[in-house]
Amino acid sequence: MTSSPAPGAPPVLRAQALTKTYGDGQSRFDALKGVSLEVHRGESLAIVGKSGSGKSTLMHLLALLDRPSTGVVEIDGEDAASAPTRRINRLRNERFGFVFQQFFLTAQQTVLENVTLPLLVAGVAPRERARRGLAVLESLGLADKARNRANDLSGGQKQRVVIARALVNEPDVIFADEPTGNLDSTTGEQVEDLLFGLQRERGITLVVVTHDDDLAARCDRRVTIADGLIVGGADR
Amino acid sequence: MRTTDVVTNATRNAFRSKLRTTLTVLSLFVGAFTLTLTTALGAGVNDYVSRQVATVSTGDALLVTPAASADSSEGPTRFDPDGRQQSTQPNPLGSGTLLNADDLETMQGIDGIERVEPVRQVVIDWVAPADGTEEDRYELDINPSSSLGRSDLIAGEQLDDGKGAAQIVLQDEYVDALGFGDAESAIGETVELGYTDAAHVARSIEAEVVGIARTSLFASGAGVDASLTDVVSEAQAIPGQPEAYVLAVAHLDGPGGGAVTEEDIRQVKAQLADADLTGQTVEDQLGVIQTVINGIIGVLSAFSVIALLAASFGIVNTLLMSVQERTREIGLMKAMGMSNGRVFSLFSLEAVVIGFLGSAIGALAAIGLGSLISSALAAGPLADLPGLSILLFDPVNVLAVILVIMLVAFVSGVLPARRAARQDPIDSLRYE
Numbered sequence: 001m002t003s004s005p006a007p008g009a010p011p012v013l014r015a016q017a018l019t020k021t022y023g024d025g026q027s028r029f030d031a032l033k034g035v036s037l038e039v040h041r042g043e044s045l046a047i048v049g050k051s052g053s054g055k056s057t058l059m060h061l062l063a064l065l066d067r068p069s070t071g072v073v074e075i076d077g078e079d080a081a082s083a084p085t086r087r088i089n090r091l092r093n094e095r096f097g098f099v100f101q102q103f104f105l106t107a108q109q110t111v112l113e114n115v116t117l118p119l120l121v122a123g124v125a126p127r128e129r130a131r132r133g134l135a136v137l138e139s140l141g142l143a144d145k146a147r148n149r150a151n152d153l154s155g156g157q158k159q160r161v162v163i164a165r166a167l168v169n170e171p172d173v174i175f176a177d178e179p180t181g182n183l184d185s186t187t188g189e190q191v192e193d194l195l196f197g198l199q200r201e202r203g204i205t206l207v208v209v210t211h212d213d214d215l216a217a218r219c220d221r222r223v224t225i226a227d228g229l230i231v232g233g234a235d236r
Numbered sequence: 237m238r239t240t241d242v243v244t245n246a247t248r249n250a251f252r253s254k255l256r257t258t259l260t261v262l263s264l265f266v267g268a269f270t271l272t273l274t275t276a277l278g279a280g281v282n283d284y285v286s287r288q289v290a291t292v293s294t295g296d297a298l299l300v301t302p303a304a305s306a307d308s309s310e311g312p313t314r315f316d317p318d319g320r321q322q323s324t325q326p327n328p329l330g331s332g333t334l335l336n337a338d339d340l341e342t343m344q345g346i347d348g349i350e351r352v353e354p355v356r357q358v359v360i361d362w363v364a365p366a367d368g369t370e371e372d373r374y375e376l377d378i379n380p381s382s383s384l385g386r387s388d389l390i391a392g393e394q395l396d397d398g399k400g401a402a403q404i405v406l407q408d409e410y411v412d413a414l415g416f417g418d419a420e421s422a423i424g425e426t427v428e429l430g431y432t433d434a435a436h437v438a439r440s441i442e443a444e445v446v447g448i449a450r451t452s453l454f455a456s457g458a459g460v461d462a463s464l465t466d467v468v469s470e471a472q473a474i475p476g477q478p479e480a481y482v483l484a485v486a487h488l489d490g491p492g493g494g495a496v497t498e499e500d501i502r503q504v505k506a507q508l509a510d511a512d513l514t515g516q517t518v519e520d521q522l523g524v525i526q527t528v529i530n531g532i533i534g535v536l537s538a539f540s541v542i543a544l545l546a547a548s549f550g551i552v553n554t555l556l557m558s559v560q561e562r563t564r565e566i567g568l569m570k571a572m573g574m575s576n577g578r579v580f581s582l583f584s585l586e587a588v589v590i591g592f593l594g595s596a597i598g599a600l601a602a603i604g605l606g607s608l609i610s611s612a613l614a615a616g617p618l619a620d621l622p623g624l625s626i627l628l629f630d631p632v633n634v635l636a637v638i639l640v641i642m643l644v645a646f647v648s649g650v651l652p653a654r655r656a657a658r659q660d661p662i663d664s665l666r667y668e
Contacts, residue, residue: 060662065571086575093573100665104568108252120245121574123238 010077012172012205013039013062018071019228020057031057032068033228041172044199044206046216049225056177058225059209063096063175064088093122097166097204099195101178103158105150111137111161112146118169136164140194156187163194173205174198180215192218237578246585249558250593257590260554263547264594264641265601270540271637272602273627278533280610280628285525287388287623298486298501298515300343300352300508302333320480334480335513342511343486348496348504350489353462354481356469359431363406363458365414366426366442373430374413377457378465387459388623391419392447395461402467404429405447405459419448429464433471441467450623486515544641547594548648551587555652559583566656567664576657583653584646591645595638603629 020032031054039045039062049055060066061073064080073081075091083091097118105114116124116133124132137143140160145153153161159179166174176195180188196218199206208219216222224232237245250257302320320333335354343352362373387394387405395403404427408419416422422445430440443464488496488504501517508515559566566579610627618624 063571065662089573089575091573092571098568098571102564104564104665106565117569118572120241121237121569121572121578123241125238126241 009041010074011038012041012076013037013207014072014074014077015058015062016072016074018058018061018068018073020054020061020066021069030228032061034071035225035228035230037062037223037230039173039205039207041205042199042203043221044196044208044219046219046222047207047209047225048211048213048216048222050211053225054228055209055225057228059175059177059207062207063098063173064092093118094169095172097169097171097174099159099162099166099174099176099179101181103150103162103182105158105161107149107151109150110146111142111148111150111153114150114161115146115164115168117165122169132168133164136168137161140164140167155183156190159183159187159191160194163191163198167198171204173207176206176208178210178212179208180212181210237574237582242578242581242585246582247589249562249582250586250589253558253561256554256557257593260547260550260590261594261597263550264544264591264645265598267540267544267547268595268598268637268641269602270543271537271641272599272629272634273606274533274536274540275633275637276602276606276627276629277536278530279630279633280624280626281529281533282526283628284621284624285529286522298488298504298508298517299483300335300339300486300513300515301483302335302339303509303512303514334482335484336481337479339511339513340479340481340484343484343508343513346486346504346507346511348488348500348507349486351487352484353487354479354484356465357482358460358465358468358472360429360458360468361432361438362430363410363414364428364430366428368414368428372414374410376410376429379457379459387447387449390448390450392423392445394447395459396446402441402443402464403446403461404443404464405449406445407451407458408448409451410458411448422448429460431468431472434474439471451620544644548644551590551645551648552651554590555583555587555649556655558586559652559656562656563659563664566659567661570659570661571665579659580653580657583656584649587645587649587653588642591642591648592638594645595641598641599634599638603634 015035015037018032018035018037019030022029022031035054035058037058047055047058057066061068061081064073064075068081071081072079075095080088080091106117112130112133115137116129119129119132134143134146137146140163142157142160142164145157145161150158150161159182174195179195180191183191192215195206195208198204206219208215210216223230320336320339340352340354343349358378360376360378363376364373389405390408392405395405406414406422406427411419411422414422414427416425425445426442427445428440428442430438433439441464443460447459449459486504486508488500505515570576570579606627606629610625613626614624618626
């Protein structure tokens with residue numbers, strides 16, 4: 001790790017007694033029943049669990065895509081769960097990058113346009129968008145594909161484009177939801193290498209949601225979720 | 237997201253599904269096309285009418301006619317030796333009853349009326365060039381109210397009652413017949429007018445051509461000034477017959493010689509009504525005619541509005557499909573921090589872009605085709621109404637049509653855009 005957390009610095013993500021309840025009355029469903037968790041800067045954390053265990057809900061709460069029913073989510077010590085929507089949108093836009101199992105690339109647009117989407121949302125000027133987009137594509141060896149349509153790429157290339165899109169806004173945390181779930185094992189491994197390389201070289205915090213034990217094993221730490229509770233946390 | 241980026245992206249998104257957008261644009265096209273044509277028709281006819289009505293009177297004048305008889309008693313009306321005469325000739329400006337000397341006196345006595353000029357009917361038999369022979373004589377009608385009105389002039393000036401010399405404003409069809417080169421060269425020339433006096437003696441009078449006018453819908457016939465009518469009507473008056481006039485023009489003056497206000501006109505009208513007379517301003521006459529025209533145009537426009545209504549459902553449908561297709565993309569943008577408001581503007585602007593395309597193309601097509609139809613009609617069936625351009629494409633109206641349709645498109649886009657804005661990124665990005 002090139003950047004270890006400064007002593008005494010607040011964790012980049014902190015969750016305290018998170019609960020999330022969907023519906024009420026008969027159809028009430030407690031997805032999370034009180035989860036506390038700290039993620040330190042520069043580390044990689046795997047959230048594992050069976051489907052329906054609440055691991056995705058936990059990631060959504062940590063990534064500020066959803067608000068907890070009770071409990072606190074802090075970003076660098078700042079309470080984010082109760083912040084106004086506009087602030088939360090900015091936090092997500094500036095601090096987080098997302099890699100999903102599916103690529104979610106817009107087929108008709110060029111690779112460059114897909115990669116610069118976070119910058120478009122942020123309101124960066126077109127010229128600056130292109131410059132930063134090309135730089136990040138270059139670093140991932142995709143510079144020659146910048147003007148291609150996203151549809152014309154192979155699966156592995158697409159996932160690299162998705163990672164480029166997650167990186168373009170220079171985030172502190174990348175959330176990866178089953179990042180290799182859609183890839184064959186060889187390309188899956190290449191994508192894993194890429195993600196962990198970024199974590200090591202750039203000090204980016206990595207939060208990976210997966211049910212793949214091999215992937216979880218490569219992370220610094222893993223927490224296992226079952227029935228909305230952390231049942232096991234182990235430092236490697 | 238920057239506002240310019242919202243606009244460019246909305247425009248690009250509108251063209252993503254070309255066939256679907258084209259069909260929606262077509263449905264708007266129909267509405268825009270019809271609405272542009274009906275408003276142009278309204279503008280064209282109204283413009284013509286207001287020019288035509290302006291030929292009847294000027295300024296602060298009331299056209300006074302006997303009030304329409306509302307005698308409901310049964311049986312024949314009892315004879316009144318001082319009563320009004322009935323007209324033997326139909327007149328577009330008056331009712332069947334004629335004004336008599338008493339009426340003129342009454343009018344003169346009303347507060348706010350400065351002077352009263354009775355309109356006399358004179359009959360001119362022919363017109364000829366000053367040095368013309370009998371072969372050069374042409375029949376001529378005189379417009380009874382011409383000395384008070386403005387003509388729709390091609391060349392020259394309006395009649396000027398102050399000069400005292402006999403003046404005439406001829407219709408343009410007489411220019412060739414009387415041997416003038418063109419309308420301009422006829423100005424200042426003298427023509428000879430022939431008439432028959434009360435004793436059936438043929439007489440003639442010379443008049444200077446001061447203007448050449450377009451043939452007019454309401455004020456048909458040549459215009460002559462008061463001095464000429466005075467001479468002719470005196471000669472044609474049958475001795476012993478009481479004075480009778482089709483109508484009179486009451487010139488108003490404001491209190492203390494100031495400007496005439498609405499209130500002054502209203503008071504004079506009320507006093508005229510008490511005297512069993514009806515006073516109408518040009519605006520009143522214009523209003524009645526234009527109300528009828530606007531009513532007809534309104535009905536026509538209603539049909540294009542129905543077409544637009546149908547098209548607006550098309551927009552709703554198109555955009556709902558678009559939102560459906562782009563669920564993932566919307567979810568992704570929202571996950572990346574795009575606000576609900578920006579998502580809403582992105583989709584509602586897409587609707588506005590579709591609206592603009594449909595309305596602009598529709599309006600342009602309407603202007604193109606309408607101009608062709610208009611000039612074809614003016615050369616053919618409507619050649620007898622010179623000065624009438626049946627379709628008048630006023631830039632303001634065309635712009636208003638385009639803006640209204642863009643507004644309709646925006647309103648249609650609200651429902652789909654709201655749906656997009658309210659999407660939950662987690663639901664949108666779910667996969668299983």
